[in-house]
Amino acid sequence: MDVGHWHNDMPGLTPDAKVIAHSEGCPRQIVEYTPLVYGFQCHMELTRDVVELLIQASEAQLRTLTDHRFVQQPAELRDNDYAEMNQKLFVFLDKLVADYQAG
Secondary structure (H helix, E strand, C coil): CCCECCCCCCCCCCCCCEEEECCCCCCCCEEEEECCEEEECCECCCCHHHHHHHHHHHHHHHHCCCCCCCCCCHHHHHHCCCHHHHHHHHHHHHHHHHHHHHC
């Protein structure tokens, strides 16, 4: 599944951490530190409106990154369908809340 990614940071790992999602562009997209603590490098909360605001704030910088393999330009960013990753995030968060409440 495609997910959003907007920066170069990389979450650190503890001895018990498990990488549960990765990509070619980022080997640590989601890290599980404990059953109730996760680190997200990816941005599954992106929507068209949020992406438009990010483009407006970063358009000049994006133009300087045309040769970077994993950087999409504004037209590509606007063409993405963010619904699937949004829905997967909602399912994950609902399960996390249920696990927390059961714990």
